[in-house]
Each structure stands twice: as C-alpha cells, then as structure tokens.
Amino acid sequence: MTTKPEMTAADIAKAVAGGKLSALDATEAALARIKQHDTILNSFTDVTADRARAKARAIDADIAAGKTVGPLAGVPFAVKNLFDVAGLPTRAGSKINRDLAPAKRDATLIERMEAAGAVLVGALNMGEYAYDFTGENVHDGPSRNPHDTTRMSGGSSGGSGSAVGGALVPIALGSDTNGSIRVPSSFCGIFGLKPTYGRLSRARSFPFVASFDHLGPFARSVTDLALAYDAMQGPDADDAACTTTRGLEPTTPLLANPVSDLRIAVAGGYFQKNVFPEAVEAVSRVAKALGATQVVEVPEAARARAAAYVISTTEGASLHLDRLRKRPNDFDPAVRDRLIAGAMVPAPLVDRAQKFRRWYRAQFAEIFKSVDVLIAPATPCTAPKLGQVNFTLDGVELPVRANIGIHTQPISFIGLPVVAVPVPLEPLPIGVQIIAAPWREDIALRVAYALEKMGVASAPSPRGI
C-alpha cells in the first residue's frame, strides 16, 4: 500500500497498525512531499528526517514483534518552531533564539504525540515570537497559502496552516494566544482546535503571553483533530497553568453523537460587524446547516478585544524586555516597535484589563446557561495578499494586520474552547469558530464533525501547489 497526499491520520494509523502500510513508508512519503512542495510553501524551518526514520523503524519493529501500537501509529506530524525539539534551538520565529543551546528534551505535547505512535518530521515556520497574524517572517520568509501562494497563510502558526493545508503532513501543532491557530486554519482551509486555557500542557514551548497562551492541533479532518487532541490531554506538573482538576476526557468516541440536542446560536453584534461578504456567507451556511436561528449578543466584546490587546502587548514586552535592551536590531522591526510600546503602557491599565476578564467571563457563564455553542467568524476575510497593508470594508480603508484577529481575540481572552472549521468557498476557503463552554471541547468537536459529515465544512485540496 502507498500513501495518498491527503490520506488522513486515522487512515494511516489504521493501515500501519493493520500491517498494510509501514510507518517508514508513511514517513518517507511525507518527507518526499515536503521536499517536493516546501520550496514553494516555505512551511518548514527544520526537517528532522533522521529522527523520523528512526522512530518509524521502531514502530515497524514493534508491529513485527506483535506489540500494541498507539492510535497515531506511523502518522507524520510537525510542530510550530516554538515547541522544544530535542537537538534544535527553539527559535520561535526569531533570529535571536537561534543562539540558544539546542533543546535537551521535547515539549510535553511532542512526547505525548510520539507516545501515541506519531512521527515528528520537523519544525514549522511562524511569525516572530508569535506576535503576528500574517504568517510572514522577516528572517525565514513567509509561509505561503497552499491555495494561492501569493497569499498569506495566516499567523502566527503560519507554517502549521500551510503544511496541513498543503497536505504535507496530516497533523501539525501550533499555539494560539489571540487567534494563532484559528487564523491560519481559516486562511488555509483546515480544522484547528484551540482548547480551553489550561487543558493542554505548554511545557517546553516558548511563551508569548502567559495569560492567553494555548497549544493545540491542526488537521484536515475532525477525527484527526480529535485523535491528536485526545493523545495530548493530561495533567503536567511542568506547566503551572495546566489543569490538575480535569481528568482525561476523550472526545473521539463522542464525535458521532447527534447534535440535535444542542442549543446553538450565532454570536451577534460585534461578531457581525467588520466582516467581508465571504465571512457572512460562511457563518450563514454553518448556521443554516445546524438550524441555528437564535442570535446572542456578547456584551462588551470590543472592550474584551481591547483588554486582550493591552495584556498581550505588555506581557509580551515583559517577556522580551532584556532582549529589547541587548539585541533590539535583531528583532523584526515591526515586532520590536510594538513590544517597546508595550513596555510603556501604564501598569493600572494592565491590572484593569485583567480584572475586566473576570467580569467578561461571568457574562459568558450566563450565556452558556441557555446556549451550548456559539458560532462566529474566524477571520473577517479570506487570505489577503502577502505584504498587503490595508483592505477596504464598507468603503473604509482598514489596516490588515490589526483587523485579522478581531473575532478571535475576544474568545481566547477568557480561554474558551474553539474549533475553527473550514468552509470551502470559492476561490478561497474561510473559517468559522465553533465556540463552547469551558472544558467542553467535546461539544465543539461534535458540532464540527456534524458539519463535516453534512459537507458544509471540509479541507479543500491544495490548489496552489
């Protein structure tokens, strides 16, 4: 058996476990696709071919010896280059971090993916220090959109979106502070899960904004997304924010449960403003398919976005303060100037922004008493052109970078779980956020699965490569 470019992780694992496909062949196929297409996509910064082949051979040896293998046996995956990969400096999209000593140990989530049988094939391009929504990088060049390589992949997990959207690997991992999983998912036309804050360990990944940093998976199908998510769950003493109160809550067995009992509404007000017609169309298709007619107003979402901005720029500045002093010219100038400004924001504004989170969280707790799922745009538009500075909406010219994440920021601000589902519009896909109550990733994934089965959400074949 040979692999096909868009073979799902579930199908690869089934074929490998069943002896129809070797893990080594699955790995070689991914490495060949990376070699063939990544000169254009520029999604990988490191390809760990030797390590991948060794891991694949070990899996094949286990199968030959009759040992049980994990649910992701032989599945190639890659990680945003802010994850520690043993033997590589964790560059986090920067020039400066390349001078760090190589990581001694993999990030927890890589260890858990590999414990489930997955095979790490490399590290992925990203916006510098994750302070980005475009997928562009001044040091490594932009990761490109697999459906139109003149367009943005979205950021900051741009390489993750590009690699999965381009079907180089079936699963990638990324991080989401203000939208960095959901934005590339939207632009690249794939599924992405930003779990509840604290659900998945961030141990041995390079941070950005401790209050908002989440890690999570990207995939081309909801089943693959759930398989990866389930493999990575569990407490971890190495991440102070990782939950110790929630046990393992597998979602894969629940995916096919009906969604007819769920109360699903469309997020109104703020979430219906500043959107292009394609975002309106995508939300409308999802709402119609789910029979969602109720519109729920989310109070003070604009203020939540403002508070998320203030906390991000100040916590980011604090993280990088010494690097800003010692190596300011080694930053992307745009990132440096934002971070320096962040260091100058008066502390009371940050404290008030953090306190506002509690008020805002309470509003969502009320909403979730009568609603199980909220639907909202993932991005206001499909992927802009690389380097594009402004777009015109309702006759008003707006800056692209500042507006890409306006619908994701008020959600990650309080850590709600979200699945970004791709709606395959022409000529470019666009994502919709399926938002659930805290710790109810299972519900968001169930709804995403239902949309996939209805044909409303799907990852289109890459057309740009």
Next chain:
Amino acid sequence: MAEPLDDYIDAVSKALALPVEQAWRPAVRANLEVSLRLGRLVDEFALPDETEPAPVFTV
C-alpha cells in the same frame, strides 16, 4: 516638532533602560497611541473594587 508622547517615551525609556532610537520613534509612538487608546476603553469600564483578575478557569 515634538509629539505629545515624546516626553513620556523619553522618560520611560530612561526608567527602564530601554533604548529607543530616533528612527524607531514614530513607530513606537504610533503603537503606544493604539495601546493607550485601547487601554482607555478598558479604563472607562467601571468595575467593583472587589474584582479579582481571572487568569484561568478553575471549575
């Protein structure tokens, strides 16, 4: 001509020993203006004195 935030930028730059070269100043100032505008939006929202920050979901 000096901009209204320039004195503030100079003072914080000194207080934090954080260099701001002249060439960067317009972009730093523009970013700070955005941060302060958004910060004002947060500032204007009245909160009870007892309000605690809410960094994580504990239940």
